[in-house]
Amino acid sequence: MSESTTLSIEALDARVRSILGRAGLNPVQAGALARVIVAGERDACKSHGIYRIEGALRTVKAGKVNPLAQPRLVPDQAAAIVRVDAQHGFANAAFELGLPALVERARRTGLAALVINDCTHFSALWPEVEAVTEHGLAALVMCPSYATVAPTGGIRPLLGTNPMAFGWPRAGQPPYVFDFATSVAARGEIELHRRAGKQLPEGWAIDVDGAPTTDPEAALAGAMLPFGGHKGSAISTMIELLAGIMIGDLTSPEVLDVLGSTTLAPVHGELILAFSPQAFAAGRSGDPFARAEGLFEAIVGQGARLPSQRRFAARAVSASQGITLTEAEVAQLDRLEALGLDAIT
Template identity: 80%
Template sequence: MSQTLTIEALQERVETIFRKSGLNAIQAGALSRVIVAGERDACKSHGIYRIEGALRTVKAGKVNPDAVPELVDQKASSIIKVDAKGGFANPAFELGVDALAERARSNGLAALVINDCTHFSALWPEVEAVTDRGLAALVMCPSYATVAPTGGTKPLLGTNPFAFGWPRSGGSPYVFDFATSVAARGEIELHRRAGKQLPEGWAIDADGQPTTEPEAALTGAMLPFGGHKGSAISTMIELLAGIMIGDLTSPEVLDYLGTTTLAPRHGELILAFSPEAFAAGRPGDPFARAEALFEAIAGQGARLPSQRRYAARAISREAGITLTADEIKQLDRLEDLGLGSVA
C-alpha cells in the first residue's frame, strides 16, 4: 500500500537509513535533506532513488562516510574554502554557506570552493540556500568524462551542471539547474530499456559518428547542448570548477572511479552576488525590476524554470509526500540491510 509521510517524517526515515549504513550525523543529515528536497519537489530522479547510489559509493570506498568538513583559512578575502575531507559535498556546503553569504554582502561578491568532495544530487538545493540569504548564485561543477567536445570523437567533458538563482521576496526564487550535455545519461539508458531510438544530436558512437542507437551512444559519447556554444561553456566549467580550484576534471574523475555508476569525486564552485551591493547608488530597486522581467517572460506564455518543482513543493507541504508500496518496501530494505543492500 502507498503511504503518505510528512516532509519531516521522510527526512527522519532517510537519515536513519544513512546512519545505520555508517554515515556520521553530519553526512547523513545533509544527504537526507537533499534527497527529501528532491522527493518533496517531485524530482523523482533526485529523490529516494538516489539513496542506493550514495550507499554504493560508500561501499566502494570512494567516499568517506565519517568525514567532518573543515573551513580552510584563505588569504584572498572573497574566497571561502571548505575541505570536505573526502565526504559528500552537501555537509561541506552547509558548513560554508553562511560565511559565503557574509563575505558576498561585505565584498559584493564571493566564492565558496568545496574541495575533495563527492558530488551528490542536484545543484538547485545549494542555489536556493544562497537565494534564501538574499543573494544571487551561480554554481557549477565537473562530472565524469561522458561528453565529447563539439567536433570531437571521444568522451572528455562531463555533463557538467550549470545552475543559477535570483532571490524573489514574494515567493520561490528564479532558479535554473541543467546539464550542459543535450541529455542526461539516465535518459539514454531509459531509451535503451524502452527499445526506443534517440533523437538526433544527442550522441555519437565509439567511432565518433552520429548515432540514434542507445547502445552505441552508451559506448560512444554524449554531445553538449547548443553545439559549440554549450561545448565552450562545459569547457569553462572544467577550467573554473575543476582546474582553477585545484580539484579533479571530468576525465580525472573517471580515472579515479573507473565507472560512471558511483557518485563523482571532485570539487565545486559556488559564486554569490549581492544585488544590493552591486546596485548601490544606481536608480531602481533590483528586486522589483527583476519581478517586472519575470512578469514579461511569463506574460507571453514562456515558462520560468523550476515552477513545476515549486508547485509540487506546495502540495507536499500541505498534504505530505506519498510513496508507492514499492518505494516503501525499498526504504524498509535499505534500512534493514544498509550497505548490504547494494552490490
C-alpha cells in the same frame, strides 16, 4: 485501492537520516544528504529523491567517499574566497558548513566564491542555489562530472555533463532557478532509452567512431554531445577550467580515471559564486528585486515559462499534503533500513 503511504516532510527526513546512519554515515553527512533527498521527493523530482539513496550507499561501499567525513573551513587565503575541505565526504555537508561564511563574505565584499574541494557530488545543484538565494543573494554554481561528453567536433568522451545552476531571490515566493546539464541529455536518459528499447532523438550522441547515432548502446559506448553545439561545448570547457582546474580539483577525465566507473558518484570540486544585488546596485536607481519581478512578468506574460515552476508547484502540494510514496518505494526504504550497506549488491 491505493497502497501508497503519505509522510510529512519531517517524517521522511527522519526516515532517510536513519537509513543513512544505519549505513554508516555520521550525522553531518546523513543530515545533509537526507535534506537534499527529501527536497527531491518534496519537489516531485523523483530522479533526485529516495531513488538516489542506493547510489550514495554504493559509493560508500566502494570506498570512494568517506561516510565519517567532518568537512572543515580552510583558513582564508583571499578576501573573496571561502574554501571548504570536504575531507572526501559528500559535497552537501561541505556546502552546509560553508554557506554561512559565503553569505557573510558576499554581503561584505559584494561578490564571493565558495570553493568545495575533495568532495563527492550528490544530487542536483538547485538545493545549493536555492539555499544561497534564501539570504537575498544571487548564485551561480558549477561543477565537472565524469568524461562522457565529446567536445563539439571531437569524437571521444572528454567533458562531463557539467551542470550549471543559477538562482535569483524573489520575495515571498520560490526563487528564479535553473539547473541543467551542459550535455544535450543526461546520461540517465540514454540509459532509460536503452532499457525501453527506444531509439534516441537525433543530436544526443555519437558512436565510437564519432558518427551521429540514435542507438542507445552505441551512444553509451561512444559519447554524448554538448547542448547548443559549439556554444555549449565552450561553456562545458569553461566549467572544467573554473570548477575543476582553477580550484585545484579534478577535471572530468581525471574523475573517471579515479573512479573507473560512471556508476559511482563523481569525486571532484565545486564552485559557488554568490552576488549581493544590494551591493552591485548601490548608488543606482531602482530596486533590483522589484525590477526583476518586472522581467519575470514579461516572460510569463507572453506565455513563456520560468524554469523550476513544476518543482515549486509540487513543493506547495507536499507542504500541505505531505509526500506520498508507493508501496515499492516504502519496501525499498524498509529494506535499506534493515540491511544497511548489505542491501547494496
